[in-house]
Amino acid sequence: MTAPGKIWRAGTLTYTTGGLVLLCFWLLWGDFPWAMKDRAVGPSATLLIKQLGVSDFLYGLIIVGFPNFTNTFLSPAISYISDRHRGRWGRRIPFLLFTTPFIVFGIYLMGLTHLLGGWLHEGIPALPEHHAKLIVFCIGWILLDFGATLSASLFNALANDVVPKEVLGRFFALFRMVSLAAGMIYNAWLINKVENHALEILFGVGTFYGIGLLSLCWKVKEGEYPPPEAEPPLPGGAGKKRTLLLRVAHSAADYLRQSFSLPYYRWYMAASAVASLAFTPVNFFSIQYAQKLNLGMDRYGIYLVITYCCSLVISFTLGILSDRFHPLRTGLAALILYAVLMFASFALMADAVYFGVLFILHGVVSGSFFTLTASLGSRLLPHGLFAQFSSAGGIVFAAGSMVMGPALGKTLDLLHQDYRYVFLIGGFVTVAAIGLFVKIYHNYLEHGGDQGYRPPMPE
Known part of the structure; x- marks a missing residue:
C-alpha cells in the first residue's frame, strides 16, 4: 500500500x-466498532420490530423513512458547522465525541425493548404490551438515529482530511474489509440469537462502539485548516443585532446556495442518491423474504457470511482499480x-435455492x-467544503428514501x-442510476478529467 521512505501529505499533515500505517491502524480500529454497529443494529432492529407484529408499511416508515427524515436537517447542520469549526x-x-453517548444509549435502550416494554405495560395496563414495547423501541431508535445521523457524515470527512489522496481508494477498501469482517462475525454467530438474546447482543455492541x-x-490527530469563510452579512447593516434565529436562517440560506446553486453538483448528488437507492429494495426486505421462504436466521446468516467472504477477498483489489x-x-x-442481475433475479426467483445464490450475488x-465508489466524493467535491457537500447529497438520498x-x-x-x-424495482432504479452516472462522467470530463480536474467552486 505504501512506498518505503516516501513522505505522504494530507493538508498540513505529513507522514x-x-x-x-499507524494512522490507518487507529482509523481502522475505530471503524471496526462503527462497522459492527452498522452491521448488527439494522438487522437486529428488523427482527425486534417484526416480533411486535408491525406491517411492512409501518416497518418502512420507522426503519427507513424516519432516519432519512432526520437526515435532511441534522446532517446538513452538523456538516456546515464542522467545516467551519476551528478548535484545539x-x-x-x-x-464525533458529542454523538457517541447518544448512539451508545440508543443501542442499550433498544436492547431493553422487551424488559422495559413489559414494565411499561404493567404500569399502564390499558396500554397493550406490544404497543408499550414499540414505544420503548422507538425511543431507543430515535436516540440512535440522532447520534448516527450526526456522526455519519463526519467519519468519512475525518478520513478525507487526514488520509493522503493518493491512497484514498485503497484506504476506503480497507474500511470496507473491516466492515465485511464485522458483518461476518455478526451473521455467523449472532443474528440467529437476536430474537432471544437481543439485550446481551445490543449491550455488547453499544459498549464496544463507545470504547472504539x-x-x-x-x-487520531487533525492538521491545521485555513480560516473559514466569513459569514454572510445580515440585512440591515453591520449594526443590527445578530439574533440566534437570524444567524441560523442566514447560515441555512448560505448552505443551500453553496450546495445546490451549481448544476454540476446537483447532477452528482442525484446520481449518488439514486445509485444508493437501487440497493434499498433488496437490502431492507431480504430478512422478510427469507422468513417467507421458511429460511431460518442461521441459514440467512450463512448466506451473508459467504457474501462477505467473497467481498473481503476482492475488496483491496477493487480499491486499487478505483485508484x-x-x-x-x-x-x-x-x-x-x-441491473442485469436484478432483472435476471426477478425472472429466476422461485424458491429458497435460487434465493441463496441470487442474494449472495446481490451482496457481492x-x-x-460501494467499495469502488467510496472515494468518489473525495475525487469530485471541493476539499474545503467536503462534509457540507456530502451532507447535501445526503439530503437528496434521504428525500428519496423517505418516499x-x-x-x-x-x-x-x-x-x-x-x-x-x-x-424488479431494484433493476429499474439501477437503470436510472446508470443514466445519471453517464451524465456526471461527461461533466467530469468537461472540467478537466483525469489530467486536470478542478472542482467548480460556488460563489
Whole structure:
C-alpha cells in the first residue's frame, strides 16, 4: 500500500510510511466498532420490530423513512458547522465525541425493548404490551438515529482530511474489509440469537462502539485548516443585532446556495442518491423474504457470511482499480452488472435455492459498487467544503428514501408480501442510476478529467 521512505501529505499533515500505517491502524480500529454497529443494529432492529407484529408499511416508515427524515436537517447542520469549526481538537473529532453517548444509549435502550416494554405495560395496563414495547423501541431508535445521523457524515470527512489522496481508494477498501469482517462475525454467530438474546447482543455492541470511538478520537490527530469563510452579512447593516434565529436562517440560506446553486453538483448528488437507492429494495426486505421462504436466521446468516467472504477477498483489489481507473468508471461498470442481475433475479426467483445464490450475488455486486465508489466524493467535491457537500447529497438520498421506504412497504402489502418484486424495482432504479452516472462522467470530463480536474467552486 505504501512506498518505503516516501513522505505522504494530507493538508498540513505529513507522514512517513510508518506513520501512515499507524494512522490507518487507529482509523481502522475505530471503524471496526462503527462497522459492527452498522452491521448488527439494522438487522437486529428488523427482527425486534417484526416480533411486535408491525406491517411492512409501518416497518418502512420507522426503519427507513424516519432516519432519512432526520437526515435532511441534522446532517446538513452538523456538516456546515464542522467545516467551519476551528478548535484545539480539530473540526471533526469534537463532534464525533458529542454523538457517541447518544448512539451508545440508543443501542442499550433498544436492547431493553422487551424488559422495559413489559414494565411499561404493567404500569399502564390499558396500554397493550406490544404497543408499550414499540414505544420503548422507538425511543431507543430515535436516540440512535440522532447520534448516527450526526456522526455519519463526519467519519468519512475525518478520513478525507487526514488520509493522503493518493491512497484514498485503497484506504476506503480497507474500511470496507473491516466492515465485511464485522458483518461476518455478526451473521455467523449472532443474528440467529437476536430474537432471544437481543439485550446481551445490543449491550455488547453499544459498549464496544463507545470504547472504539473514544480510542479513535484520542489517537487520531487533525492538521491545521485555513480560516473559514466569513459569514454572510445580515440585512440591515453591520449594526443590527445578530439574533440566534437570524444567524441560523442566514447560515441555512448560505448552505443551500453553496450546495445546490451549481448544476454540476446537483447532477452528482442525484446520481449518488439514486445509485444508493437501487440497493434499498433488496437490502431492507431480504430478512422478510427469507422468513417467507421458511429460511431460518442461521441459514440467512450463512448466506451473508459467504457474501462477505467473497467481498473481503476482492475488496483491496477493487480499491486499487478505483485508484487507477477512477471511481466514476468502476462504479458505472458495477451498476451495469447489478441491473442485469436484478432483472435476471426477478425472472429466476422461485424458491429458497435460487434465493441463496441470487442474494449472495446481490451482496457481492452491490458491495463492490460501494467499495469502488467510496472515494468518489473525495475525487469530485471541493476539499474545503467536503462534509457540507456530502451532507447535501445526503439530503437528496434521504428525500428519496423517505418516499421509497414507506412506498415499498405499502406496495408489498398490496402485493400480499410477494417479495420477488423487490428485484424488479431494484433493476429499474439501477437503470436510472446508470443514466445519471453517464451524465456526471461527461461533466467530469468537461472540467478537466483525469489530467486536470478542478472542482467548480460556488460563489
